[in-house]
Amino acid sequence: MADVDFFIPAQVGRASEDVALQIEAAIIEGKIEPGKNLPSERELQGLFQTGRGVIREALRALKQKGLIEVRKGAKGGAFVKQMEVANASESLALFLKQNHIPPGQVIEFRESLDRTITTLAIARGTEAEKKGLLRKALKLEELLRQPTQDPACISELDRELNIDLAMMTGNPIFEWIMRAIQLGFSSYDYTLYDDPEYRTRTATNWTETAREILRGEPLRALGFSTQHYALLQKCIEEKNGDLLTGNALLEMEENREQQTAE
Amino acid sequence: MADVDFFIPAQVGRASEDVALQIEAAIIEGKIEPGKNLPSERELQGLFQTGRGVIREALRALKQKGLIEVRKGAKGGAFVKQMEVANASESLALFLKQNHIPPGQVIEFRESLDRTITTLAIARGTEAEKKGLLRKALKLEELLRQPTQDPACISELDRELNIDLAMMTGNPIFEWIMRAIQLGFSSYDYTLYDDPEYRTRTATNWTETAREILRGEPLRALGFSTQHYALLQKCIEEKNGDLLTGNALLEMEENREQQTAE
DNA sequence: GAACCATAATGGTCGTACCTTTTTTCAAAA
DNA sequence: TTTTGAAAAAAGGTACGACCATTATGGTTC
Numbered sequence: 001m002a003d004v005d006f007f008i009p010a011q012v013g014r015a016s017e018d019v020a021l022q023i024e025a026a027i028i029e030g031k032i033e034p035g036k037n038l039p040s041e042r043e044l045q046g047l048f049q050t051g052r053g054v055i056r057e058a059l060r061a062l063k064q065k066g067l068i069e070v071r072k073g074a075k076g077g078a079f080v081k082q083m084e085v086a087n088a089s090e091s092l093a094l095f096l097k098q099n100h101i102p103p104g105q106v107i108e109f110r111e112s113l114d115r116t117i118t119t120l121a122i123a124r125g126t127e128a129e130k131k132g133l134l135r136k137a138l139k140l141e142e143l144l145r146q147p148t149q150d151p152a153c154i155s156e157l158d159r160e161l162n163i164d165l166a167m168m169t170g171n172p173i174f175e176w177i178m179r180a181i182q183l184g185f186s187s188y189d190y191t192l193y194d195d196p197e198y199r200t201r202t203a204t205n206w207t208e209t210a211r212e213i214l215r216g217e218p219l220r221a222l223g224f225s226t227q228h229y230a231l232l233q234k235c236i237e238e239k240n241g242d243l244l245t246g247n248a249l250l251e252m253e254e255n256r257e258q259q260t261a262e
Numbered sequence: 263m264a265d266v267d268f269f270i271p272a273q274v275g276r277a278s279e280d281v282a283l284q285i286e287a288a289i290i291e292g293k294i295e296p297g298k299n300l301p302s303e304r305e306l307q308g309l310f311q312t313g314r315g316v317i318r319e320a321l322r323a324l325k326q327k328g329l330i331e332v333r334k335g336a337k338g339g340a341f342v343k344q345m346e347v348a349n350a351s352e353s354l355a356l357f358l359k360q361n362h363i364p365p366g367q368v369i370e371f372r373e374s375l376d377r378t379i380t381t382l383a384i385a386r387g388t389e390a391e392k393k394g395l396l397r398k399a400l401k402l403e404e405l406l407r408q409p410t411q412d413p414a415c416i417s418e419l420d421r422e423l424n425i426d427l428a429m430m431t432g433n434p435i436f437e438w439i440m441r442a443i444q445l446g447f448s449s450y451d452y453t454l455y456d457d458p459e460y461r462t463r464t465a466t467n468w469t470e471t472a473r474e475i476l477r478g479e480p481l482r483a484l485g486f487s488t489q490h491y492a493l494l495q496k497c498i499e500e501k502n503g504d505l506l507t508g509n510a511l512l513e514m515e516e517n518r519e520q521q522t523a524e
Numbered sequence: 525g526a527a528c529c530a531t532a533a534t535g536g537t538c539g540t541a542c543c544t545t546t547t548t549t550c551a552a553a554a
Numbered sequence: 555t556t557t558t559g560a561a562a563a564a565a566g567g568t569a570c571g572a573c574c575a576t577t578a579t580g581g582t583t584c
Contacts, residue, residue: 015537016322028359040565051538053315056567060278060319064326065356072566073546083360091353092438094327097290098345101434109435112382116374173363173371177439180354277568302534313569318536334535335577 008048015050020058022048027067027080038068038078085176089183096184103236106185111229113181117166117174118209118225122218125168133164134210141203151193161206165213198235202228271311281310281320289329289342299339300330347434351441358446365498368447373491375443379428379436380471380487384480387430395426396472403465416461417448423468427475460497464490 008022026032039047044055059078062068066087068078096106125133140157143149159182166178193199205228212221270284288294301309306317321340324330328349330340387395402419405411421444428440467490474483 028356042565051536053318053539054537056315057319057322057536060322061326064323065353067356070566071546072544074564075547076545076565078566083357085357088350088354088357088442091327091350094329095345095347095350095434095438099347099434105433105435108433112378116378120374171367171370172361173358173367176357176361177371181435304534313567315570316568319567321535332535333577334575336531336533337578338534338576340535 015048016054016057016061019044019048019050019054020061023058023062024065024067027062032080034080034082036080038080040077085179086183088176089180092180092184093186103185104233106181107229107232107236110181110185111226113174113177114162114165114225114229115222117169117178118213118221119218120171120174121165121168122213122216122221124170125213129164129168130210130214133161133168134207134214136161136164137203137206137210141207144200144203149199154199155193158202158206161210195235198231201231205231277310277312278316278319278323281306281312281316282323284310285320285324286327286329289324294342296342296344299341302339347438348441351438351445354439354442355445358442363447365447366495368443369491369494369498372443373488375436375439376424376427376487376491377484379431379440380475380483381480382433382436383427383430384475384478384483386432387475391426391430392472392476395423395430396469396476398423398426399465399468399472403469406462406465411461413456420464420468421448457497460493463493467493 023038032038038044041052041055041059045052048055059068059070062078063070066083067081069081070076070078095101121130136157140154140161143154143157162178162182163175166175169175205224209221209224209228212218212224285300294300300306303314303317303321307314310317321330321332324340325332328345329343331343332338332340383392398419402416402423405416405419424440424444425437428436431437467486471483471486471490474480474486
């Protein structure tokens with residue numbers, strides 16, 4: 001167990017938040033390393049001079065945040081977890097769901113992100129990485145030619161391609177964001193891969209993109225990427241036809257004019 | 263209070279998670295509308311056939327997720343909240359914080375993000391929003407001319423400008439990520455604002471950018487934005503001079519050649 | 525009508541007892 | 555000596571009951 005001596009008694013009225021903040025700060029600042037565990041609930045109770053319920057509530061909040069993992073039994077306790085991007089994704093997904101964010105906006109974001117990533121990947125990716133990307137793209141096409149098509153496997157490969165590309169930027173932030181968006185978006189796009197046309201065109205687009213990346217042609221690569229997203233956008237619109245019909249577009253335009261006139 | 267009759271007693275062993283899941287499901291499915299409140303803790307205790315501590319732990323987790331808000335006193339209780347983007351950002355920010363990233367990479371990401379956001383903001387922001395942006399930028403310059411400069415206040419205004427710009431894209435995902443980045447890496451910025459040159463040039467860059475946005479000149483706006491980030495990059499490099507000296511650059515280049523040769 | 529106080533509703537805290545799960549220990553059996 | 559298995563210990567999970575703090579409401583008094 002980690003030796004701790006930097007916790008101070010909590011104020012009443014919001015004790016559990018106080019406790020949670022102190023522990024969180026300790027974790028963020030690295031005073032407790034990932035893998036180590038906090039003192040037991042009963043010990044923390046003593047350290048914070050408070051009831052055990054307060055401690056438990058605080059730990060629950062931290063667990064929810066993904067900062068700790070709680071195991072029971074002897075040698076159990078609260079273990080500091082190396083945070084995974086999945087937590088952030090879950091939170092994003094929840095937000096997207098509750099606020100009814102249309103898929104089109106998610107796609108828009110993905111496209112913009114992808115353009116930057118592609119450019120950087122061309123500039124910084126090693127020859128080996130670029131070849132690997134092309135190989136994986138070809139494998140995707142290969143998979144699609146087979147009679148038994150497993151949609152889960154295909155979409156997984158698509159995801160991997162995106163991640164690989166993001167990693168080639170050499171900047172982990174792109175990878176994380178890509179992961180977060182994919183996880184958050186996954187609730188939407190399962191159905192997409194049911195469409196055979198979408199599947200095949202996605203694959204060919206990937207190989208074309210990978211080829212241009214290998215050749216070091218940013219503009220051509222971006223062109224294929226753009227095509228891909230345009231297709232994605234179109235498929236989504238067809239699925240829920242309520243979006244962006246001609247009339248809706250005109251209405252939006254009128255609203256804009258009104259706003260501008262103010 | 264919302265009438266509920268769809269909660270079933272919780273299983274032991276992980277009762278609080280069970281409870282949290284049931285309540286979360288009820289909220290997501292819209293069985294309880296935003297603004298309404300859940301039954302009181304003591305009533306839920308009865309509905310779920312469990313102890314009050316279990317209920318409280320479950321509510322803590324939901325509160326942490328941003329799904330509910332808890333008010334005390336008479337007519338208090340757990341109120342269903344419309345989830346805000348800020349909440350989702352916090353989660354990503356936490357992740358970014360735990361994985362410390364060199365400032366240069368953060369800046370690179372921010373710059374790429376900013377370019378997209380600026381382009382979209384010009385296309386979609388209303389006239390009023392654009393004027394508001396310019397006003398706020400001018401206010402920032404104004405603040406800097408005063409003798410008593412409050413760094414906290416200034417960096418806060420800078421943050422607001424970034425958020426405002428992100429909101430003008432009309433796509434909440436940009437706002438999500440902008441907030442997350444700012445929360446996650448705010449620690450870097452604080453020290454930057456100590457440098458008077460950086461402060462003033464940041465402000466003038468903002469007004470120039472805002473002006474070009476208002477005039478609808480994407481390329482010119484992006485130009486100022488680029489300048490800003492170049493300055494930022496330079497300041498950071500000066501602070502920790504270990505980055506990108508001439509020799510380091512040459513070394514990197516040699517490494518690249520080695521890798522490519524493999 | 526305004527200020528004030530009593531009351532009730534509700535979340536927040538504390539303490540204790542007991543249950544369940546997991547690890548460790550240690551002694552009996554093979 | 556090794557294996558096995560029961561008991562003990564450590565830790566989280568649950569239940570209950572009491573009390574505190576905060577807030578809204580309604581009645582009382584001036």
